[in-house]
Amino acid sequence: MTTTYHVADIRNLALAGHGASGKTSLADALLFAAGATPRKGSVDDGTSTLDFDDEEKRRHFTIDCHLGHLEWNGKQVHLIDSPGYPDFIGNALSALAAVENVVLAVSGPAGIEVNTRRLFNEARRLGLGRFVAVTKMDAENVDYRADLEAIRETFGTACVPFNVPIGQGATFAGVIDVLQSHDEDPAGCPLPPTEAYQMVVEQIVESDESLMNRYLEGEEIGVEELRKAAHDAIAAGKLVPVLCVCTKKDLGVKELLDLVAACGLSPEDVHRFGTRNDEAEAGQEEILPSEDGTLVAQVFKTANDQFMGKLSFLRILTGKITPDTTLVNLRSGKTAKAGHVYILQGKAQEEVAEAIAGDLVAIAKFDDLHVSDTVSNVGGNTSVARLQAAPISFPAPMVPRAVVPKAREDEAKISAGLTKIADEDPTFTIRRDAQTHELVISGMSDLHLDVIQQRLKNRYKLEMSTHIPHVPYLETISAPAEADHRHKKQTGGRGQFAEVHLRVRPVERGKGFAFTDAVKGGTIPNQYIPAVEKGVRERLEKGVISGNQVVDVEVEVYFGKDHPVDSSEQAFKTAAANAFRKAFEKAYPVLLEPIVSVDVTAPSSYFGDISADMSTRRGHIHGMEAQPGGLQSIQAVVPLAEMLSYASTLKSMTSGQGSFAMEMRGYEPVPPNIQQQIVERYQKTRAGVEEE
Numbered sequence: 001m002t003t004t005y006h007v008a009d010i011r012n013l014a015l016a017g018h019g020a021s022g023k024t025s026l027a028d029a030l031l032f033a034a035g036a037t038p039r040k041g042s043v044d045d046g047t048s049t050l051d052f053d054d055e056e057k058r059r060h061f062t063i064d065c066h067l068g069h070l071e072w073n074g075k076q077v078h079l080i081d082s083p084g085y086p087d088f089i090g091n092a093l094s095a096l097a098a099v100e101n102v103v104l105a106v107s108g109p110a111g112i113e114v115n116t117r118r119l120f121n122e123a124r125r126l127g128l129g130r131f132v133a134v135t136k137m138d139a140e141n142v143d144y145r146a147d148l149e150a151i152r153e154t155f156g157t158a159c160v161p162f163n164v165p166i167g168q169g170a171t172f173a174g175v176i177d178v179l180q181s182h183d184e185d186p187a188g189c190p191l192p193p194t195e196a197y198q199m200v201v202e203q204i205v206e207s208d209e210s211l212m213n214r215y216l217e218g219e220e221i222g223v224e225e226l227r228k229a230a231h232d233a234i235a236a237g238k239l240v241p242v243l244c245v246c247t248k249k250d251l252g253v254k255e256l257l258d259l260v261a262a263c264g265l266s267p268e269d270v271h272r273f274g275t276r277n278d279e280a281e282a283g284q285e286e287i288l289p290s291e292d293g294t295l296v297a298q299v300f301k302t303a304n305d306q307f308m309g310k311l312s313f314l315r316i317l318t319g320k321i322t323p324d325t326t327l328v329n330l331r332s333g334k335t336a337k338a339g340h341v342y343i344l345q346g347k348a349q350e351e352v353a354e355a356i357a358g359d360l361v362a363i364a365k366f367d368d369l370h371v372s373d374t375v376s377n378v379g380g381n382t383s384v385a386r387l388q389a390a391p392i393s394f395p396a397p398m399v400p401r402a403v404v405p406k407a408r409e410d411e412a413k414i415s416a417g418l419t420k421i422a423d424e425d426p427t428f429t430i431r432r433d434a435q436t437h438e439l440v441i442s443g444m445s446d447l448h449l450d451v452i453q454q455r456l457k458n459r460y461k462l463e464m465s466t467h468i469p470h471v472p473y474l475e476t477i478s479a480p481a482e483a484d485h486r487h488k489k490q491t492g493g494r495g496q497f498a499e500v501h502l503r504v505r506p507v508e509r510g511k512g513f514a515f516t517d518a519v520k521g522g523t524i525p526n527q528y529i530p531a532v533e534k535g536v537r538e539r540l541e542k543g544v545i546s547g548n549q550v551v552d553v554e555v556e557v558y559f560g561k562d563h564p565v566d567s568s569e570q571a572f573k574t575a576a577a578n579a580f581r582k583a584f585e586k587a588y589p590v591l592l593e594p595i596v597s598v599d600v601t602a603p604s605s606y607f608g609d610i611s612a613d614m615s616t617r618r619g620h621i622h623g624m625e626a627q628p629g630g631l632q633s634i635q636a637v638v639p640l641a642e643m644l645s646y647a648s649t650l651k652s653m654t655s656g657q658g659s660f661a662m663e664m665r666g667y668e669p670v671p672p673n674i675q676q677q678i679v680e681r682y683q684k685t686r687a688g689v690e691e692e
Contacts, residue, residue: 006356008268009266010075010077010358010359011075011100011264012100012101012267013080013102014079014080014095014096014099014102015079015080015081015082015102015105016082017084017104017105017116018085018113018114018115019061019062020084021084021107021110021116021135022105022136022245023081023082023105024043024051024062024081025043025135026135027081028048028049028050028247029250030070030253030257031049031070031079033250033254034072034257036069036070036071037345048346049345050067052066052347061084061085062084063451064083064091065082065092065095066081066344067081067313067343067346067362068345070257072257072260072261075260077260078099078343080095081095084105084115085447086115087447087451088444088451089118089427090395091301093392093393094300094301094371094426096126096128097300097315097392098300098301098313100128101128101129101130101264102131103131104116104120104132106151107135107136108144109139109142111150118659120155124237127237127270128265129263129264129265131243131256132151132243133243133245133252134151137165137168137245138170138246138248138249138251140169142168143190144164144168148242151242157203158203160240160242161191161241162177162179162196163177163252164178164191164244166186168190171188172249174251175252176193177255178193178197178200179200179223179226179227201215206233208232208233211225227262227263230263234263234265235269235270243256267358271286272317272389273287273390274286274387275387275388276386276387276388287317287318287387290318291320293318294377294387295321295325296316296318296374297314297315297317297319297374298317298374298389298392299312299313299372299375300313300372301313301371304423308349308364308365309364309365309367310366312364313361313362314361314363316355316356316358317357319357319376321341321354321377322338323340325337325377326378328375329366329369330373330375331370331374331388336365338363341353342363342364343355343362349362370423372389374387374388374389394426395444397442398444398643398646399449400468401467402438402439402468402469403439403464403465403466404466404467405462405463406464410462414439415430417460418441418452421456430442433469433470435548436470436472449466453466471593471640472548473546473548473670474550474591474667475545475551475591475592476590477553477587477588478588478589479587479588480504480506480587481504481583481587482504482583484500485575485579487575494565496574497561497566498560498574499560499561500524500532500576501557501560501579503558503583504554504555504556504587505553505556506552506553506587507552507554508552510552513540514554515557516557517557518558519559523559523560523561523562524559525562528572532557532572532573533557535574535575535577535580536580538573538577539577539580544580544581545589546591546679546682550584555580591670592668592670593640593669593670594639594664594667595639595640595664595665595666596662598638598643599634599661601627601660602654602657603630603657604632606632607624607634609654617639617642618671619638619642622635622636639670646660
């Protein structure tokens with residue numbers, strides 16, 4: 001396939017909104033209406049062009065973002081269907097980062113739901129052209145007028161109806177384009193076309209002073225002129241067309257395509273910026289979409305294909321790509337030949353001879369590429385080649401789980417498999433906790449992690465179980481103390497003997513560990529001092545009262561005894577470890593717990609419940625802030641131990657409308673009553689008893 005269009009002819013369109021709002025069905029209907037697919041796929045029967053993943057078919061909802069393409073009225077439309085549930089928000093944000101237009105699906109029966117609000121606000125932040133499609137207009141209990149009022153109340157009066165339904169529910173029979181047909185008000189329209197026309201025209205002329213003057217003077221403005229002005233108003237963020245669709249009856253689908261083709265934004269209409277990474281020319285610079293010149297493209301998605309290996313999905317910001325283009329990853333400096341360049345129709349790949357600025361394409365087997373990376377072509381103007389696209393912003397995963405392989409010998413394989421999955425999903429992470437030694441995965445929710453677990457099983461035949469990870473507490477002391485320990489064993493032949501006297505003192509928080517040799521007169525021979533320090537350090541790692549690492553303590557060895565035959569490094573290590581344990585227990589031990597800063601966002605009606613729940617978690621609220629769309633954010637400081645299962649609680653408490661983010665703040669002492677519980681629990685589970 002050879003490119004026969006130009007940048008201005010491209011319409012990149014993401015379908016977004018809450019889960020079960022009909023996005024994928026709308027995508028299938030759009031592809032079928034344009035003749036891009038020979039039959040209309042169905043989510044319900046597993047034949048959707050875009051929901052082709054086995055896990056998506058099994059669960060009947062979108063998990064990843066998937067690409068399609070079509071031609072309509074001379075425009076090349078690249079389509080991305082994105083997941084709707086907040087559990088998979090990362091893929092939805094990837095989709096928005098790659099497009100200029102977004103259609104937000106609002107279910108007619110269900111109305112506006114939490115993820116629709118979030119994605120609408122994100123699209124506004126990115127400067128995208130926004131359209132709202134009221135879906136499932138044939139369903140029972142649809143109240144179009146109430147839906148429109150809710151849309152305008154939630155998203156603003158810039159949302160106006162570009163078409164109105166003829167009937168609703170079982171009587172829904174089509175739509176009326178209010179710019180074309182607004183002189184009459186047919187029976188059965190829940191919103192009269194004349195009223196809708198007035199709303200649309202007034203919103204359009206508000207953003208054009210000359211049109212406003214003509215309108216106020218009573219001059220009728222032509223349809224084509226209104227459409228051109230509508231495009232400009234959409235680009236300025238001052239107009240959000242609202243349309244009605246019914247994918248089951250294929251009603252309103254072509255009208256949506258008509259509007260996107262006529263009034264949607266091209267890559268030339270949305271400003272995108274990059275940063276130069278050479279010190280001489282540091283600073284932000286707009287990336288202008290040109291078909292010529294040095295290539296700048298950004299990876300917005302990666303996937304591991306069973307047959308093709310790693311696929312990297314690129315949004316070309318400027319320049320062009322051909323199979324012969326040598327690509328360089330500006331993050332790592334690694335290069336690879338583009339090879340085959342594909343556009344996608346679901347899982348089907350179509351090879352193209354070239355792709356230009358604005359196109360969404362995939363390349364295979366450039367394994368070094370990750371989401372947000374910028375690629376350029378080698379040669380040409382090296383200054384421009386160093387222009388990197390702004391990174392895509394993703395929320396941090398908030399639900400951690402420790403991983404336990406079903407078969408112990410699979411631990412390394414599971415780690416490798418999870419790492420490959422994490423490469424595809426920026427909201428999924430995997431790490432080895434250096435303190436607890438657990439393999440910890442983190443995602444957006446339990447559902448998100450359940451999907452990850454299932455994919456690990458399906459792709460790599462590996463199974464695992466998960467549990468809430470151990471909290472990485474720390475141990476320290478609050479007063480000086482001293483103790484000694486004599487280690488003596490005689491079992492026939494050479495025995496073991498060492499005696500060590502230690503002092504311990506607390507040091508300033510964050511200073512770590514200090515060891516001082518204060519032995520005088522050679523009571524401990526010099527060759528055994530390193531063994532004393534090593535014994536203490538090993539005990540620091542194991543902990544004393546709770547099995548957690550000891551920090552912020554100074555240890556001074558000042559006296560000891562040895563035996564000319566029975567003393568050894570091992571004997572002094574053992575004596576030092578036990579002397580330290582005794583001194584630590586006498587120095588008023590303190591358990592430190594990790595503290596996090598938490599920002600919770602939810603509808604303001606849940607503020608009381610969230611505040612009360614935060615208090616039960618030993619949280620301290622220190623800020624509140626009103627957010628657009630009737631939302632409220634609450635800032636608090638909370639112990640990490642109280643937040644490990646917070647995601648499910650917040651979801652239940654806010655009917656799925658709440659979200660939160662948190663970051664590490666530091667460590668603070670655990671309250672005495674809780675410390676006692678933790679210590680007692682540890683003592684019960686200890687394997688064996690320390691040697692005295």
